[in-house]
Amino acid sequence: MSDERVAAPTNPRRISQRGIATRERILEAANRLMFVRGVNATTLDDVREASQTSKSQLYHHFADKQELVRALVRYRGALVLQRERGGLERLRSFSGLVRWRNALVQANSLNYGKYGCGLGSMAVELSDQDEQARSTLLETFAAWEKLISDGLHRMRDGGALRQDADPEKLATGLMAALQGGYLLANAAHDVAPMEVALDMALEHIKSFLVEPSGEPRG
Amino acid sequence: MSDERVAAPTNPRRISQRGIATRERILEAANRLMFVRGVNATTLDDVREASQTSKSQLYHHFADKQELVRALVRYRGALVLQRERGGLERLRSFSGLVRWRNALVQANSLNYGKYGCGLGSMAVELSDQDEQARSTLLETFAAWEKLISDGLHRMRDGGALRQDADPEKLATGLMAALQGGYLLANAAHDVAPMEVALDMALEHIKSFLVEPSGEPRG
DNA sequence: TATCAACGGGACTAAATGGTCCATGATTTC
DNA sequence: GAAATCATGGACCATTTAGTCCCGTTGATA
Numbered sequence: 001m002s003d004e005r006v007a008a009p010t011n012p013r014r015i016s017q018r019g020i021a022t023r024e025r026i027l028e029a030a031n032r033l034m035f036v037r038g039v040n041a042t043t044l045d046d047v048r049e050a051s052q053t054s055k056s057q058l059y060h061h062f063a064d065k066q067e068l069v070r071a072l073v074r075y076r077g078a079l080v081l082q083r084e085r086g087g088l089e090r091l092r093s094f095s096g097l098v099r100w101r102n103a104l105v106q107a108n109s110l111n112y113g114k115y116g117c118g119l120g121s122m123a124v125e126l127s128d129q130d131e132q133a134r135s136t137l138l139e140t141f142a143a144w145e146k147l148i149s150d151g152l153h154r155m156r157d158g159g160a161l162r163q164d165a166d167p168e169k170l171a172t173g174l175m176a177a178l179q180g181g182y183l184l185a186n187a188a189h190d191v192a193p194m195e196v197a198l199d200m201a202l203e204h205i206k207s208f209l210v211e212p213s214g215e216p217r218g
Numbered sequence: 219m220s221d222e223r224v225a226a227p228t229n230p231r232r233i234s235q236r237g238i239a240t241r242e243r244i245l246e247a248a249n250r251l252m253f254v255r256g257v258n259a260t261t262l263d264d265v266r267e268a269s270q271t272s273k274s275q276l277y278h279h280f281a282d283k284q285e286l287v288r289a290l291v292r293y294r295g296a297l298v299l300q301r302e303r304g305g306l307e308r309l310r311s312f313s314g315l316v317r318w319r320n321a322l323v324q325a326n327s328l329n330y331g332k333y334g335c336g337l338g339s340m341a342v343e344l345s346d347q348d349e350q351a352r353s354t355l356l357e358t359f360a361a362w363e364k365l366i367s368d369g370l371h372r373m374r375d376g377g378a379l380r381q382d383a384d385p386e387k388l389a390t391g392l393m394a395a396l397q398g399g400y401l402l403a404n405a406a407h408d409v410a411p412m413e414v415a416l417d418m419a420l421e422h423i424k425s426f427l428v429e430p431s432g433e434p435r436g
Numbered sequence: 437t438a439t440c441a442a443c444g445g446g447a448c449t450a451a452a453t454g455g456t457c458c459a460t461g462a463t464t465t466c
Numbered sequence: 467g468a469a470a471t472c473a474t475g476g477a478c479c480a481t482t483t484a485g486t487c488c489c490g491t492t493g494a495t496a
Contacts, residue, residue, distance in 0.1 A: 016463060019473060036346055040258040043453060054475050055455080065454065115346060123405040124342040128254055128333060138405050169414050172402070173395070176415030180398030184390070187341040187356050196387050197394030204422050234493065237443065261483060272445050273485080283484065 023061045026051045027075050030068060036115055039069055039125050066130060073126070073133050076118050077140035084147050091151030093160055094202075094209060101198045104178070105191060113185035113194065119144075120179045145171045152205070165208035177201035241279045244269045245293045248286060254333055257287055257343050284348060291344070291351050294336050295358035302365050309369030311378060312420075312427060319416045322396070326412060331403035337362075338397045363389045370423070383426035395419035 029051035033042045044058055044065055062068040087100045115121070119140060126133040145168075152167035161167075178201075181194030247269035251260045262283055266276055280286040305318045333339070337358060344351040363386075370385035379385075396419075399412030 016472065018462080022473075038258070038343060038346065040256070040343075041347060044455085045453070056457085056476075057474060059455070060473070116342060120401055121342050123401060124334060124339050125256060125258075127404045127407075128256065129259060134405060134407075141402065141405060169418075172411050172414045173418030176395055176398030176402055176411060176418070177391070178398065179401045180394030180396065180415075183338055183341060183397045183401065184359065184394055186345045187352060187359060189345075189352075193390050193394060196390045197398070200387075200391030200394070200422050201418065203425075204418050207421075207425060234442065236492080240443080262485085263483070274446075274487085275444060277485070278443070 019061075022053060022057055026053055026058060026061060026068070027072060030072050031076060031079075031118075034069075034072065035118055035121075039072075039122060044068075069126070069130070070133055070136070073122060073136045073140075076122070077136065077143075080119055081140065081143055081147075084144055088147040088151050091148075092154050092158055094155070094206065096151070097202060097205065101202060105195055105198065108182065108185060108194060109191040113189050113191040116186040117179060117182040120182055141175065145175050148174060159210060161205075162208050162210055165205075170205055170208070173204065174198075174201040237279075240271060240275055244271055244276060244279060244286070245289060248290050249294060249297075249336075252287075252290065253336055253339075257290075257340060262286075287344070287348070288351055288354070291340060291354045291358075294340070295354065295361075298337055299358065299361055299365075302362055306365040306369050309366075310372050310376060312373070312424065314369070315420060315423065319420060323409060323413055323416065326400065326403060327409040331407050331409040331412065334404040335397060335400040338400055359393065363393050366392055377428060379423075380426050380428055383423075388423055388426070391422065392416075392419040 026047060030042070030047045033046050033050055037046075044055070047068070048055060048058055058068070062071060087103055091097065091100065119137060122133070123137045123141075126137070149167040149171035152161060152165065152170055155161040156163065156165055156167060177197040178194075181197030184193035184197070185191050244265060248260070248265045251264050251268055255264075262273070262276055265286070266273060276286070280289060305321055309315065309318065337355060340351070341355045341359075344355065367385040367389035370379060370383065370388055373379045374381065374383055374385060395415040396412075399415030402411035402415070403409050
């Protein structure tokens, strides 16, 4: 018996360009659909149709719906972090924070406040349902908050923020305001409460600035 | 043809004590289950079993699942508003706000941060799925915020808050911090981020106090 | 106390949905 | 260019789940 066979197939799985593209198409479709309808309200047939694939392909690339959802959590997390890195990586001043705020508000206003945050919505829907998804979301939120707190650290080191400012707590507060703002904006179908929430958090950070740039607007 | 019949049955539906009790039992069970599993992940069979009723009773009291969910939205809204009225109706000072904060934090810590806010979770799950549910939730959030802003108005009228404080915006900011805090706490299974978020909002309100009671703790 | 509608139990149905399977076409590798 | 494996289409299956129906019981009212 040729026992060389045993060692030969070191390649557990070949993967072609086409396969990669199909997988990407599925994730992209799932991302779109589940963003507007929610995860549980989106069926695999919806995804199959929207991605122009078939059942067997879904199950070729993902073990089951739960795995697809978990992959989506990672996919969306990577997208958000990539986007946020762009807006936060070079943050060094309060005005940079304001620009960041404006970008988020404007993006959400294009949806009339609807749908909320891609990560926050999933966190609500999945946290009590899929421990692994929750864990990934938690890590993603932590990474996102770190982008913010790193920026605040730079502001503090650069002399813009007072020494008694706590970048980690400020980042958590800002993230909570953002997520709560998304939630209220979604319920209202109006971006306004998100603006108020972010402005509150920004005012709070402002109170730690070394030289307050003018009076807080009444 | 006795046309008196047409006017006679003014009573479109008789209702007995037992019927009321059954309906209540169904709502109570749905409330419990959907709080921990979410609305879409809870089946009518789950509700039927937990409420010790039968299919025909569910459909006797509610036209379909959507109607049950809508009734639950009102039911839970009434519960939350009743609870919040107790904590906010006599709010007249900043320390009262702190007590209110502590009560919410303690209640959530009993769940180890899990499940989030009964209203907020429904808002995320239903806002893009059931326009009527969203509308009711929006009204409930508005009533809740009004309890807060009324308290802040009393604080302002009583001289505790400066005249340039905007009770409505402060209430919206506080509500967003609360909801965002619930969301992050749920993802973390830890009440800590909720505390940080609420403390940020409270510090912000504190900055509008007429006589700051001591330094902000570093 | 007779009547009739509300109330209740639970089997049943239809549709949706997650998941399987197999034949066939496309690629990679030797 | 042949073997092996990946990729794909789509029919098919099993389960779950919302919703229906029938018939017996309870209880309010005349």
